[in-house]
Amino acid sequence: MIEEVYQYLLWLVLFSAPIIFIVLLFISAPYGRHHRDGWGIEMDNRWAWFWMELPAVLTITGCFLYFRHFSTTNFIFLGLWLLHYSYRTFYFPFQLKRSNRSFPLTLVLSAVFFNIINGLVNGLFLFYIRPIDTLSWFVNPTILLGIVLFFVGFTIHYTSDRIIINLRKEDDGIRYKIPYGGLFKRVTNPNYLGEFIQWMGWAILTWSIAGLAFAIFTLANLLPRAISNHKWYHRQFSDYPKDRKAFWPF
Ligand SMILES: NC(=O)c1ccc[n+]([C@@H]2O[C@H](COP(=O)([O-])OP(=O)(O)OC[C@H]3O[C@@H](n4cnc5c(N)ncnc54)[C@H](OP(=O)(O)O)[C@@H]3O)[C@@H](O)[C@H]2O)c1
Known part of the structure; x- marks a missing residue:
């Protein structure tokens, strides 16, 4: 019974990922800068x-x-x-x-x-x-690689969150500024990139289809938003750095 519930829920995550990806390419989730x-x-x-x-x-x-x-x-x-x-x-x-x-x-x-x-x-x-x-379990180069990716991803998204949250003062309202520093030099959304790397690390360190399904879903959720955010910055700021990529630095 529990195995069946697990299988059912796993397939739900896996099947919903491509649907979410396509929907979000056309309709940005209406929160933050895309609030409507x-x-x-x-x-x-x-x-x-x-x-x-x-x-x-x-x-x-x-x-x-x-x-x-x-x-x-x-x-x-x-x-x-x-x-x-x-x-x-x-x-x-x-x-x-x-x-x-x-x-x-x-x-x-x-x-x-x-x-x-x-x-x-x-x-x-x-x-x-x-x-x-x-x-x-942890004495295995692949699993150790997963642990390294997990912590690299966590560090990237934590430090990127700090930079972007500190751009705004308490009384700034909803004013936006161009973020600089850290991986923002290379990409518009390093917090999303870090999150994806972290959950890829999780999939590897747990060596599980459950973890992989989550990493795929994270990408399906965050990549379209990274693209929308990137276009948004270019529309808002004429001096937005031209060489910055949306999600992946290379
Ligand atoms: N695993 C997943 O599927 C998943 C899904 C969604 C989010 N997340 C994670 O959740 C975290 C937050 O996501 P998010 O989409 O809200 O990130 P975000 O767009 O970077 O916003 C984070 C905060 O910074 C503010 N902010 C953003 N850009 C700014 C700018 N240019 N100037 C001044 N303030 C700015 C936002 O204010 P406003 O709210 O006013 O825009 C918000 O308070 C990220 O680390 C992301 O990786 C994960």
Whole structure:
């Protein structure tokens, strides 16, 4: 029964990725700089991020506690996941500057839905379908590469988030500026690039189709937005650096 639920949810993530990708190429998600009226009830952007990301913390922790496979390796998997989602849920939202920006409730609900499904897919796989008991899992060059990618990606998106959040002063409203520094020298959206690298690292270090499905979904979600953001900067700023790429530096 649990295997069937896992399979069903996994295919849901995998099949929805190309659909999301195509839709987002034509319709930018209406939050932040692409905010538009007409998307229904809205909420404060800080609390929107908190509620969107919280299910990812709860679902995987719930799987870990429920299946009681408390090996050191599983603790490490859980710890890496929670490193990201604790940052995204409890820290990142409250670093955002207070602006007039609000966030459509429909987007919040769809992100909650995705994070429940994705947390379950990864949690069921890691802690029920294929729990790992031995620490020797990490004595493998491919797995170590995955760990390196995970931390490189986390560092890139964390430092890029810091740069972009600090561009705005508390009383600046929704004014935008051109970001400089770090990987912004090369790409418009290093935070998205870092996030993708991190989840590719996760797919490799857990060596799981569940992790790969998440990395694919992340790319399907963030690449179209990176392209929209890039075009937006060029429309807004005549002095926007010409050699900056949208997502991938090369
Ligand atoms: N895994 C996934 O599928 C996924 C999906 C979405 C996001 N994320 C991650 O979530 C994080 C936030 O995403 P996001 O799309 O909100 O990022 P973002 O567009 O870079 O915005 C982050 C914050 O910086 C502000 N900001 C952005 N550009 C600015 C500028 N030029 N001048 C001044 N302030 C600026 C935004 O204000 P405004 O809100 O007023 O624009 C917002 O408060 C990223 O690290 C991203 O990787 C992950």
